[in-house]
Amino acid sequence: MNLLKIKPKLLTATVATICMALSGCAQVADVMGYDTQTLNESAAKSYSQMMGQAKAKGQIETNTPVAKRVRTVFQRLVPYANEANKTGVAFNWQLNVIRSNEVNAFAMPGGKMVVYTGIVKNLNLSDDEIAAIVGHEMTHALQEHSKKAAGQQILTSTALEVGGSALQSKTGVNANDMNFYKDILNQYGLNLPFSRHQESQADAGGLRLMAQAGYDPNAAVTVWEKMNKVMGNNSSTSLLSTHPSNDARIKALKKMLPEVLPVYEQAKQNNLTMQKRPVSQSKNTQGSGARKGTTKKKSRS
Numbered sequence: 001m002n003l004l005k006i007k008p009k010l011l012t013a014t015v016a017t018i019c020m021a022l023s024g025c026a027q028v029a030d031v032m033g034y035d036t037q038t039l040n041e042s043a044a045k046s047y048s049q050m051m052g053q054a055k056a057k058g059q060i061e062t063n064t065p066v067a068k069r070v071r072t073v074f075q076r077l078v079p080y081a082n083e084a085n086k087t088g089v090a091f092n093w094q095l096n097v098i099r100s101n102e103v104n105a106f107a108m109p110g111g112k113m114v115v116y117t118g119i120v121k122n123l124n125l126s127d128d129e130i131a132a133i134v135g136h137e138m139t140h141a142l143q144e145h146s147k148k149a150a151g152q153q154i155l156t157s158t159a160l161e162v163g164g165s166a167l168q169s170k171t172g173v174n175a176n177d178m179n180f181y182k183d184i185l186n187q188y189g190l191n192l193p194f195s196r197h198q199e200s201q202a203d204a205g206g207l208r209l210m211a212q213a214g215y216d217p218n219a220a221v222t223v224w225e226k227m228n229k230v231m232g233n234n235s236s237t238s239l240l241s242t243h244p245s246n247d248a249r250i251k252a253l254k255k256m257l258p259e260v261l262p263v264y265e266q267a268k269q270n271n272l273t274m275q276k277r278p279v280s281q282s283k284n285t286q287g288s289g290a291r292k293g294t295t296k297k298k299s300r301s
Contacts, residue, residue: 036087036088036089036109036144037089039109039110039144039146040089040091040109040110041110042109043108043109043110043112043146044092044110044112046108047094047108047112050114051096054096054098058099059098059099059100060096060097060098060099061097061098061099061117062097064097064117066097066117066120066121067097067117069120069127069130070095070097070115070120070130070134071095071097072127073127073130073131073134073213073215074093074095074113074134076131076213076214076215077131077134077135077138077209077210077213078093079213080209080212080213081093081111081135081138081142081209084139084142084205084208084209085142086142087142087144089110091110091111091141091142092110092111093111093112093113093138094111094112094113095113095114095115095134096113096114096115097114097115097116097117098114098115098116098117099116099117100116100117100118101116101117101118101122102116102118102119103116103118103119103122103123103227103230103231104116104118104119105119105133105134105137106137106140107137107138107140107141108141108146109141109144109146110141111138111141113134113137113138113141115130115133115134119133122230123223123226123227123230124226125223125226126219126222127215128210128215128216128218128219129219129220129222129223129226131209131210131213131215131219132206132207132210132215132217132219132220132223133206133223134206134210135205135206135207135208135209135210135213135215136202136203136205136206136220137202137206138205138206138209139201139202139203139204139205139206139209140198140202142205143198143201143202143205145198145201145202199249200249200252203220203249203252203253203256204256206220207220207253207256207257207260208260208263210264211260211261211263211264211267212263212267213267214264214267214268214270214271215264216264217256217257217260217261217264218257220253221250221253221254221257224246224249224250224253225250227246228246228247
């Protein structure tokens with residue numbers, strides 16, 4: 001189908017209908033059996049298989065400096081990720097560090113995560129920058145972007161023929177019409193802005209998570225500055241990419257900083273307080289033990 005042959009009014013109405021349908025992608029996924037619980041369980045099985053294969057190949061790092069740093073950051077973020085979970089289903093967060101030169105990390109539904117050593121080493125990431133990456137990926141899972149993608153796939157695939165009645169009851173768009181809309185989505189890429197929105201949403205959520213955990217949100221900016229140096233800015237393909245251009249991303253992140261920096265400062269103070277408490281308790285315990293020991297010695301004499 002040639003988009004140029006579509007009348008402007010029809011194209012406008014069609015796009016509006018598509019946007020209405022896409023806004024309910026998560027709802028469509030639920031109807032078609034891709035509910036949160038099911039997706040999480042399925043992802044857990046797939047993750048287990050993936051990690052089994054990686055382990056068999058000796059690709060999982062556990063005691064290396066990189067693995068220890070990544071896991072420490074991850075563990076600090078998890079409590080705040082749990083607080084941010086609005087899906088109605090508790091996540092069983094897991095993270096593995098895979099030895100690979102790939103500059104990447106991801107989170108599957110339900111909080112199953114992978115960080116490749118390549119992203120840490122090639123970008124020479126600090127702990128704060130690792131937190132920016134991990135927080136970003138956590139937000140993808142928390143926002144159920146995979147479920148929305150599944151719903152979007154249903155809306156734009158031949159599965160519409162099977163689920164036509166269910167789709168019509170939930171979206172108001174019948175399956176025959178959706179076959180027509182599917183062609184437009186595929187040719188014109190109307191799903192791409194939705195994906196770019198998800199990426200920006202993950203950036204914002206990741207900023208808040210890292211700030212709450214006491215990691216400097218400014219590091220989210222330096223991550224992408226480093227990415228520019230290593231991989232270059234992808235501004236020339238920004239409109240056709242599922243990610244915002246690096247420069248656009250940096251600008252957006254900088255605008256968000258004033259909102260999360262106070263959260264970070266408060267978290268730093270809280271962390272300092274928490275670090276002081278065990279030391280104080282430890283000193284009291286040691287003093288008490290010393291006094292008991294002295295008493296015993298006196299009793300022997």
